[in-house]
Amino acid sequence: MAPLAGNPELQIDRPDKDLVKFRFVASGEIAAPELAAFLREHYAAACEKPKRSLQNSLS
Numbered sequence: 518m519a520p521l522a523g524n525p526e527l528q529i530d531r532p533d534k535d536l537v538k539f540r541f542v543a544s545g546e547i548a549a550p551e552l553a554a555f556l557r558e559h560y561a562a563a564c565e566k567p568k569r570s571l572q573n574s575l576s
Contacts, residue, residue, distance in 0.1 A: 521539060521546070521549065521551055521552050521555055522539035522540055522541050522542075522546055522552075524539075524540040524542075525537065525538065525539055525540075526538040526539075526540075537559075
């Protein structure tokens with residue numbers, strides 16, 4: 518993750534999801550091909566996981 522943004526943060530302590538935070542320093546970082554590849558991979562992985570029901574999400 519380090520090459521994707523100036524100060525990435527990964528939180529894996531949540532039971533239902535991981536949280537990735539990026540802090541971009543320059544606008545060119547947003548257009549980086551590595552970021553686009555990471556987001557595509559993350560989206561594909563998230564779509565493969567079974568969806569939680571609304572009831573489970575509220576508890």
